[in-house]
Amino acid sequence: MKIGVPIEIKNNENRVGMTPSGVFELTKRDHTVFVQKNAGFGSGFLDKDYIDAGAIILDTIQDVYEVAEMIIKVKEPIEEEYSLIKPNQVVFTYFHFASSEVLTKAMINSNAICIAYETVEDIDGSLPLLVPMSEVAGRMSIQQGAKYLEKPVKGRGVLLGGVPGVPPGRVLVLGGGVVGVQAAKMAAGLGAIVTILDINMKQLRYINDVMSKNVITEFSNEYNIRKHIKESDLVIGGVLLKGAKAPKLITKEMLKEMRPGTVIVDVAVDQGGCFETTKPTTHEDPTYIIDDIVHYSVANMPGAVPYTSTVALTNVTLPYVVKLANEGWEKACQNNKALEKGLNIVKGEIVYKEIAEAFDLEFVTS
Template identity: 55%
Template sequence: MLIGVPKEIKNHEYRVGMVPASVRELVQNGHNVIVETNAGIGIGFSDQDYITAGASIEETAATIFAKAEMIVKVKEPQAVERAMLREGQILFTYLHLAPDLPQTKDLIDSKAICIAYETVTDVKGGLPLLAPMSEVAGRMAIQAGAQCLEKSNQGSGMLLGGVPGVAPAKVVVIGGGMVGNNAAQMAVGLGADVTILDRNIDVLRSLNIQFGNTAKVIYSTTDVLEAEVLAADLVIGAVLIPGAAAPKLVTKEHIAKMKAGSAIVDVAIDQGGCFETSHATTHQDPTFIVDDVVHYCVANMPGAVARTSTFALNNATLPYIIKLANQGYKAALASDKGLLEGLNVIDGKITVESVAVAHDLPYVAAETALGL
């Protein structure tokens, strides 16, 4: 199979779909890889590094999309990229379709085979291709939140961990999954006063064992959520419903009542965000203010630590890329139920029910769409 790796074009996105080591694995499996020139330059990989690994270099993304049987990316294809997709071409990347109607419609029109990293599952029901970026984003959320609290960024001027004689900042993490767990780890490590909210009793038990007395672990009701958010200096939105739009748990009314100079970091922004006042921002212009609350809503947070993120992502995606290349998409999807869960759009049909519901569009089961 001919696999294409275009350069990412989203604002301040330096990650790349495949590092040279991944390319070498594909070449050893008998496949050909074409990489857009300078695709890996942002994380320290030259065109020569890719050539040494066995890839060929192409000058433009248009050539990559025109030639490749499978496109491997990181972020969702931008409008100019979606226009280059073609019928029967495999697209393997993050998609986050539930909050993004224009992208959904373009992928339907392309009739490409669109497999989303974020909905691929493993035998335990986990999300193996979302997990590494969730770990990165969770840890970054505390760094970003700490900066938002600085007075120069219109925050309250609080240090997360305080100092002897001065109380630490109160950090509330909404959601105790991969993002929330990693955010809490970082906040606890910095000495903050940390509270984690979740509605899954098993998750709460696990968090309680993990954090002991270093963080408060509380079942999230409407009353609890409201009280904790209004008392917080920093709120991390870490809620995920796989494949679906994030629920708006923190309302405009909550934001209006929060302390002046407090901050929110909406890690769920890729799925539409879990704060009613959120809208996606970029690394170039990451924050905005609503009712004196600093909002950080960057939609590709791990892109800021692109080298770490790319290696972590490649470690997870490479086995699936090899499987798709070796077996072809039909056999690979038919033989791997978890990979089949990643199929979002094929031949103009939406195969994830939550995406279809979000956009009021027809849904076709993946097995049916594949003719299994």
């Protein structure tokens, strides 16, 4: 199969869809991999690294899309790429369709096969291709939150870990999944007092067992959310509904109950965000303020640490890329139920129910 790896052109996205080691695994199986010139530069990989792994370097993104039967990316295609995607071309990447009707309709019109990393689902319900980026984003949410709590950037002026004689900061984590656990781990390590809210009692019991004593678990409901936002310095939104829009757990009206300078980090921004006031931002301009509350909602947080993120992503995507390349998308999805769950849009038809429901569009059973 002919496989293309283009440069990511989303704002400040320095990750790349595949490492040189991933390319090597494909070329040794007699697949041809076309990598756009300097595609790996932001992640620390040179064109020579790809050439040594057997790749062919192409000058432009148009060249890559034109020749490839399957495109391997990191982030969803943006407007400049829509016209480059060809009918019957497989595009394997993070799509997060439920947060963008424009993207959804563009991919319907492309007649491509859109397989989303974030909905590939194992038999136990886990999302193996979302986990590593959720781990990165969860940990980064505390780094960024701690930074934007500083007064020069309009935060409350709180040091999360406190110092002797001064109590530590308080962190509220909405969602006890991968993002929430990693965020709590980082915040607890800094010495903050952390509260995790979730509706899954089994998960709360697990968190309660494995976390340090400065991590408290509570059942998630509006009453408890309203109670905790009044005294929290940093709020992390890490709620995920597979393939669907995130629920709005903090409304604009609720911001008035929070202390000025409180920071909220919405890791769920790719799925529409779990705060009503969330709007996607970039690493170039990451924050905005509403009602004296600092909002951080960068839509590609792991892009700030591209080497770590790219290697972690290739580790988990490569086995699926190999299956798709070896067997073709139809046979690969028939033989692998986890990969089949990744099918979102196929030749102009939505085959993932939650996406159709998000925009009241027609759903076709795959």
